[in-house]
Amino acid sequence: MxxxxxxxxxxxxQVAMDAMNVVHRDELNIVNQVNVAIVANDSEKITTLCQEWLAHTKAHFERENGMMEKYNFPAYHCHHGEHIDALNGLELVISAWESSYNPDDLAVYVRDAWPKWYVNHISTMDIVTSAFIKQSMENE
Structure with a gap:
């Protein structure tokens, strides 16, 4: 199958902090469920999962931004800026879905744009950030 x-x-x-890895896996599981709902053409499930995804992403970014601020991460503004852009993009796609219930744009985002961004963001921003924060925590 x-x-x-x-x-x-x-x-x-994988990043240096296990807690961040768990959050990343949790978000991936939500996005995979969104895609399953798109394939099944289950509008109600898509809407529910998109709201869960948005809430999870907001909480994820708020926690990460808070840790970067607490430990004075040098590239905070760059990393935080990516969070702002990603959240704005997600909100736009979900808003379009909730206006039209046409899954086409959402499907492109879920299957193409988001996976590329997610892997790149973790590979570039989160690997460096988590190593810095982990070391800072160990030095406390």
């Missing part, structure tokens, strides 16, 4: 996952857990890089 073919998987409807947009990414597998093995596809996302």
């Amino acid at each position: 073919e998987s409807n996952n947009v990414l597998e857990c093995e596809d996302i890089p």
Whole structure:
């Protein structure tokens, strides 16, 4: 049976902090569920999962931004800026879905734009950030 996952857990890089890895896997699981709902053309499930995804992403970014501020992460503004852009993009796509219930744009975002961004963001921003924060915590 073919998987409807947009990414597998093995596809996302691991970072220095286990808690961040758990958050990344949790978000991936939500996005994979969104894609399954898109394939099933289950509008109600898509809407519910998109709201869960948005809430999870906001909480994820708020925690990460808070840790970067607490430990004076040098690239905070760059990393935080990516969070702002990603959250704005997600809100826009979900808003478009809730206005039209046409899954086409959401499907492109879920299957193409988001996976590329997610892997790149973790590979570049989160790997460096988590190593810095972990070291800072150990030095407290």
